[in-house]
Amino acid sequence: MAKRPTKVNDAGGCYLPHITKLYLFKCIPICHNLLDKYNNNGGADLISFLKNLIIRAGEICIEEQHSLKSADLEFKNPKDLVTITDKKVESFLIHEIKANYPEHDILGEETGRSGRSSRFLWIIDPIDGTTSFFHGQPFYAVSIALEKDGEIVLGAVYAPVLGQLFHGEIGKGAFLNDVPIKVSGTENLIDAVMATGFACLRAGLKDNNLTHFNKIVPRLRDIRRYGSAAIDLCYVACGKLDGFWEMNLNIYDVAAGVLIVKEARGNISDFSGDNNYPEKGIVAANSYLHPLLIKMLR
Numbered sequence: 001m002a003k004r005p006t007k008v009n010d011a012g013g014c015y016l017p018h019i020t021k022l023y024l025f026k027c028i029p030i031c032h033n034l035l036d037k038y039n040n041n042g043g044a045d046l047i048s049f050l051k052n053l054i055i056r057a058g059e060i061c062i063e064e065q066h067s068l069k070s071a072d073l074e075f076k077n078p079k080d081l082v083t084i085t086d087k088k089v090e091s092f093l094i095h096e097i098k099a100n101y102p103e104h105d106i107l108g109e110e111t112g113r114s115g116r117s118s119r120f121l122w123i124i125d126p127i128d129g130t131t132s133f134f135h136g137q138p139f140y141a142v143s144i145a146l147e148k149d150g151e152i153v154l155g156a157v158y159a160p161v162l163g164q165l166f167h168g169e170i171g172k173g174a175f176l177n178d179v180p181i182k183v184s185g186t187e188n189l190i191d192a193v194m195a196t197g198f199a200c201l202r203a204g205l206k207d208n209n210l211t212h213f214n215k216i217v218p219r220l221r222d223i224r225r226y227g228s229a230a231i232d233l234c235y236v237a238c239g240k241l242d243g244f245w246e247m248n249l250n251i252y253d254v255a256a257g258v259l260i261v262k263e264a265r266g267n268i269s270d271f272s273g274d275n276n277y278p279e280k281g282i283v284a285a286n287s288y289l290h291p292l293l294i295k296m297l298r
């Protein structure tokens, strides 16, 4: 089982216990007229609420990953896992959001949508990469986005074992552990390392990603399969990956990561180059490689 990290891997050289402590013991600001607050102070209160919240959720994941048993596992279908931790983390997130922003709507992977009356919608994936989580691997993340009037305005993805906290704010940029990030400058497929996933296979779809995989992989330097779309998108945003594509994802898998990629100056589309993602597939890359990927996926 993965051990709790002692150090944040990237950017800034700070220690995880330090940032965790900082967020854990800082009071969560209570803001009832959030729309005014968001407009007046650029969402600073919301960002600190979001970072605090996601780090606490990540702490729960780390604590629970060490002690998971097969009895803690349920199956949505024979390949689609959910653990008691997914449910526990989602309840924790919903409880905290409701306590601080009672008028807001929430959409969670495990519990669905509550409310349709607010201009704000929190989109949460308690553990993106549940299979990795259950198998004691480090590539899973908590993903939380905030939508205002149908547009994602804030997003955070926290991979607790890796000590990597990504966040983005519309118009203000994207960050890894508070250091600004941007997509890679790789221009050619042969120099590119990309990631993909097989949500389509887990869902038992006949029209799956294997055809695309066979076509694209031989043209790349290499391929990675981390098992968390949220992490894949954030790795494109910070240039650790040059591109990512996948089919059959849901909005809660990608909402935060999409904003983070866009704010890191990356391109996002569906497989046709349009905006119907993730329903019609999702493709993320820098502006050189994105059109090349679309050409192969169309």
Ligand code: 2AM
Binding pocket: 080, 109, 125, 127, 128, 129, 130, 131, 196, 197, 198, 199, 200, 202, 203, 227, 228, 229, 230, 246, 248, 249, 250, 253
């Ligand atoms: P999850 O771990 O939250 O289920 C990996 O390929 C990505 O696809 C992950 O983001 C994973 O999210 C998601 N995923 C895997 N199988 C899926 C399925 N059958 N339906 C929807 N999403 C799936």
Ligand code: CA
Binding pocket: 109, 125, 127, 128, 129, 252, 253
């Ligand atoms: Ca997910």
